[in-house]
Amino acid sequence: MSNIASSGKAAGGELEEKIDLTPETDAKLEQSATLAKSGQVREALAILAALEKRCRVGNDSPNLVRVCEASLQYCKDAGDEELLFSTIQTLTTRRSQKTNAIRAMVHKAMPWCVVDQYTPIAVTSEGEKAARTKLVETLREITDGKLFLEGELARLTRALAIIKENEGDIAGAADVLQEVHVETYGSLSKREKVEFILEQMRLTLGKKDFVRAAIVAGKVSRKHLQEENMEEHKVKYYTLLAENHRHDKDAFALAKDYHAIYSTPHILSDEAKWKEALKSTVVFLALSPYGSEQQDMLHRVNKDGNLESLPAYRTTVQLLLKNEIIAYPMANQQELESLPSFCEGGEDLTQFWHESFHRRIIQHNVRIASFYYKRIHGARLAQLLGLDKNRLEKEISIMVSDGVVYAKIDRPKDIIRFAAPKSAEVVLSDWATDIDKLLHLVETTTHLINKEKMTQ
Template identity: 40%
Template sequence: MEFVPLLPSKEEKLEYIEALRVVTAGRIHVELESARLTRILSTIREEEGKVAEAADILQEIQVETYGSMDKKEKLDFLLEQVRLCMDKGDFIRAAIINRKISTKAFDGVEFQDEKIRYYNQVVRYRLHEKDYLGVSKCYHAILHTPSVEAVEEKWIEALKYCVLFLALSSFGEESSDFIHRLLTTEKRLEELTSFRLLLKELSSSELVDWMGTEGKVTDMMALLPLFKQGLESYVSVLKTRILEHNIRVFSECYKALSLQRMAGLLGVDAQVGQALSDFCHCMVALHAYSY
């Protein structure tokens, strides 16, 4: 294998790799070398822009069954398989491979880089599925990684993402419990006043003023790279979450309320048609959570 980079042309490298892969195929005593050759071939195909082919090549290796491969390298192979599957657009396959990785594997200090890489890839998958609570949990795990905790800039970013995606999450017992735990146990939130206030508002039994919140939250999101693409859609989702929160407050305080009055309290368009649209959307979501 050490001779592969020394070969003068890519054609010779490919010929050499293919010949060795044929020779090592099915031979347990050289499975590690075979896997590494396959990794090199996959990298070459990706550099050529053939991402789908690179993903298919790397998936030929079932590294979880390789006893001769150490834990760190095995994690690296699996994470690379997941990444290539998502680059290919095959998120279902990526999820299947991702399940082969146990989070207990990241307990050691030496696996911090792999842990961060793993959760960043899960974030990518959860965003594809629009599972914002799952994204928030991933950033919470990243937040409690020693290498992240040691750098203020890193833990602040992770905590901001954790809070904002939690705010974007659908209302439910799990998300409510997570908000409560963050507010009571995450002391570093004291340094992020605006983010702490957002969670407190969403966990309170008082109305949240969307008109006053929109500008602040938009500015908070705009400063984070992950929100820059699709910022308006994220703000729209948060608006819906706040409307849902306010309607839950209404349900506890009012037996009857005119649509015009509700539109004013919700801070939505005063026109009955628009208010009705927003109201019905929230009521459907609220009804679903009651089961």
């Protein structure tokens, strides 16, 4: 029974007998170095291959790491790229290869193809470029699926994406990054994860895959973006998000994006930047459909002291908050529509925003009219709003469909009714409420009369 137990422990790897091969390793490394310098690299590798097996089987991890690193260094010094690739693949795929050895070899080889953790090294010739790319791909294959190298896999993947992007293959770069679900990696810091996801967003938008870009954007925790050391990432995130929302023609989402950029401390410290962001916030709020969230944001922006230095935009916000009809075009319309963010996205999108501006003002005016009129002739309302009857009817229909106002149009009589008919239950409830108020007034009056008589 004891023999079985001890063999079981040995199979586990933790209690196996360890052999110290330092003297032999020192001698063999010196011998192999001499051969490598004389150009006999393969002979040097043959000596180290036998030593590597002894160190691996004898569980001498420190000397195993030395042997593996020396093997890679000899290949690199000899300038034999193919030998380097085959050596690192052979050593990392050996049976029962130690984790420390694999990690050490990856760390040894990474500086030969990337700098600053993920930036590819600069190369000039096509041969060097091919060798660099193959080394990155080789290291990615080695690190793939290994939890202790997940950080290295993410950095190598990002380096490969940069290489593909520099070659003009945006779609290929985006596809490479999509393979890595970096948000699940525990060895990376929050900052590195956000940087990686932002790159995924940028490249996905670069290949015009807006649906996937929205999915990737959901991986970023907006709570983390509020941290002090994440300000630049926050601005970049909302800038990329704005590009996606611009494609979707979602004005209110754009307003929230620009307001998030505006509220970033280092943006608020730069007058030119915060003015641009606040202007964009106001313009896209004006272009947003009416709703409780939109109105709440308008009120918050209206209370912002920085708005005082932007008279045209302050006037726009105040007009949208007043229960008054707005004349179209507005006095400051041209200034609003000349904003760079308004014109971004091409002529078709700019024309869409221009038409949306008119539509939002019409809808605002119709909504205000519904506050003051229960019934009104269509011709009269069209005259008040400066519209033709067909356009007015179309906009009212859209607003009714969206649930913004209640309206019924009697075309033969040309009457628009804004007051919703009351059901029998509502009429009865209102009547009962009125009776209660009347009886309360009668009772109060009677009490005051009796009180007056008693004091005489």
